[in-house]
Amino acid sequence: MTWRFALVIDPAASDDLRDDFSDTFRQIDPSAPALSVGELSTQRGDGIFESIGVVDGHAQEVAAHLDRLAHSADICDLPRPNREQWRQAVALAAAQCPPQGEGVIKLILSRGVEHGPAPTSWVTAAEAPDNTGVRERGVRVVTLDRGYGSDVPGRAPWLLLGAKTLSYAVNMAAIREAKRRGADDAIFITTDGFVLEAPTASLILQQGRRFVTPAPNGGILHGTTQLSLFEHLREEGYETAYETIPVADLSTADAVWLVSSVRLAAPVSAIDGTELRVDHGMTASFNRYLLSPRT
Ligand code: PLP
Numbered sequence: 575m576t577w578r579f580a581l582v583i584d585p586a587a588s589d590d591l592r593d594d595f596s597d598t599f600r601q602i603d604p605s606a607p608a609l610s611v612g613e614l615s616t617q618r619g620d621g622i623f624e625s626i627g628v629v630d631g632h633a634q635e636v637a638a639h640l641d642r643l644a645h646s647a648d649i650c651d652l653p654r655p656n657r658e659q660w661r662q663a664v665a666l667a668a669a670q671c672p673p674q675g676e677g678v679i680k681l682i683l684s685r686g687v688e689h690g691p692a693p694t695s696w697v698t699a700a701e702a703p704d705n706t707g708v709r710e711r712g713v714r715v716v717t718l719d720r721g722y723g724s725d726v727p728g729r730a731p732w733l734l735l736g737a738k739t740l741s742y743a744v745n746m747a748a749i750r751e752a753k754r755r756g757a758d759d760a761i762f763i764t765t766d767g768f769v770l771e772a773p774t775a776s777l778i779l780q781q782g783r784r785f786v787t788p789a790p791n792g793g794i795l796h797g798t799t800q801l802s803l804f805e806h807l808r809e810e811g812y813e814t815a816y817e818t819i820p821v822a823d824l825s826t827a828d829a830v831w832l833v834s835s836v837r838l839a840a841p842v843s844a845i846d847g848t849e850l851r852v853d854h855g856m857t858a859s860f861n862r863y864l865l866s867p868r869t
Contacts, residue, residue, distance in 0.1 A: 577604035579670035579699040588654035619741035621684030622646035628677035638798040649737035667699040676702035712843035720762040727793035735793035745773035775832035
């Protein structure tokens, strides 16, 4: 990842109505040290983030990402981000992304320095890795037990399921385990046999002219890419649905995709060693749509 830009944000109250937040931003050298050793994002992974895809200088689905940042802040008892302040920070970061090609903007809102007065927040912009191969070739996945049942989100809200927290060590461990098993990526499943999501992507299954995804109240992130793609599919005359999906439905689906903001739509070519049909035509049309300017 080549870092191009970093901006530290002095977080404003969510009801601060000023038009111009430029005096709350401080541009820093993205390759220089910037965080205090007491920072709780690094000590405990205590904070939230967003990764926004950028195509030809256009930041995609900014409103949906800001909605989810606010939702994550609510779940984690962090102060609500000032929407207009973050929107202006994203616009400054987008202007620093490559005018042609793909980039990624990250928004980070940490609980701050231990015993400190305020959260720490910053925004970065970088060139995105080249995902063209994986969008065409697809990913081989294994199913991995997430270690909890489908009733856990309601029973244990302190697990912060549904928030995009900085604590991704478990997600990264799942990808390493998938690689040890000879695959590229993983699909988490519940102990009672329902499909959840991938460690860094949402899951979409095709069943004829119907597209389904696991219901977001089942302890997963509500993906902005899945939301956008479902809206597009409905406009194209397809049916879409949120469901509780048994693991067995993975092998009977006509096609399966992992979708996320930067990799976009990656078709699943094998699950637990069994080959799956890849619909190259549908995948290409998904990625054409996802690479078009979206607001
Ligand atoms: N689920 C998880 C656990 C993720 O980390 C991500 C993205 O990073 C997604 C789903 C997909 O979300 P989005 O489409 O907003 O990138």
